Amino acid sequence: MSLLNSALRRLFDLLLYPFQSLPAAVGLLVVSVLAAMGMLWVFKRTSNQEKLEAVKRQIHAGIFEIRLFNDSFRQIWRAQMSILRSNLTYLRLSLVPMLFVLPPLALVVAQLQFHYAYAAPAAGERTVLTATLAEDWQSAGAVPVSASGKPQATLELPAGVVAETPSLWTAGDREISWRLRIEQPGDHVIGIRLGEQRFDKQLRGSRELQRRSPVRPGRSWLDQFVYPAEAPLPAGSPLSAISIDLRPAEVALPGWTVREMAGVPAWMTVFLILSIVFAFALRKRFGVTF
Incomplete structure (x- = not known):
């Protein structure tokens, strides 16, 4: 999964590079057209159009x-019984192409999420950085602990990022947290030192379109699938994840600003609506019925 994510990160960074300085809606418009065309192409070749x-x-x-x-x-x-039987047959015939459409679509959505879902931190903005320790972090003995059992972790901050609080240890969740203030927006690398080991977390603050990662995941396949925007932590790490709070981004459309609703990112609402509209608009040109 690590190699696949690395390749996809490079691919999507390259594909979205022309839209770096443009409003998010412009890039989403183009991506939605391409997604609709791709889904129609796959649907036509994997479905029984005559049936x-x-x-x-x-x-x-x-x-x-x-x-x-x-x-x-x-x-x-x-x-009514005939309609019901026909609907069930229709669903069965549609299931096969969906099995081919959904996996690549999920990979595309996972990459787009980290380009469009999060806003760049502004100057003076505060955020929380959290390092989650692995369940067996004590067994390796690589993490120094205090007399009270608190792991001794130190931050190594770049210029432009300031720690406002000392580390807060939540034993039940195995989490060490700091509150940070962004004094100077930009691309930063925050280091967390545990003994002789250092683990880095990206914090990208440019206002241009770029990949922003709220979580650096562990090595599990599922974690890397859900959070593909940053390379996973090394094998054998005492940490299972490093996360940083990022504000959800908005998408400005003519006369309407789309915001996150019920946990659904603004970009995804726009992407889904546009993809469906373009799929219906282009289906005859592609010779597709659904």
Whole structure:
């Protein structure tokens, strides 16, 4: 997973480079068109278009039969059962192309999330940096601890980032946290030192479009799939993750500013709506029925 994410990071950094200085909506518009075209291409080549078209005709025929024989309970019941069977067949026929569309789409969404979901920290903004220790962090003996059992971790901060609080140890969650203040926006690398080991966390503050990582994950496959924006922590690390709080980004559209709603990032709302619109608009050109 690490190698795949590394390749995808380079690919998406390159693809989105032309949109660095443009509003987020412009890049999302282009990405949505490309995503719609890609999904239509895959759907056409992995689905049985003839059977899908035949099933749609059966559904339309059932609806027409209900309207034509609306005074006959027997005819209406038979038409409804026919529509139900046809719908189940339609879902079965659509499942196969979805199995080909969804995995690559999930990888695309995972990469776009870290380009469009988070806002750049502003000067004077405060954030919280948290290092989560692995469950077996004590067994290796690589992390020095105080007499009270608190792990001794120190920050190594770049110019422009200041720690406002000492480390806070939450034993139940195995977390060490600091409150930081961003004095100078820019691309920073924050170091956390545990004994002789140092672990870095990126903090990108440029206002241009760029990859921003709220979490540097551990080595597990799932963690790397969910947080692909930064290289994982090294094998055998006493840390399982390093996270930093980032504000959700907004997407400005003409007459409407899209914000995060119910945990759904603003960019994803725009991307899903535009992708669906373009998929329907382009389906005849691609010769696709769905």
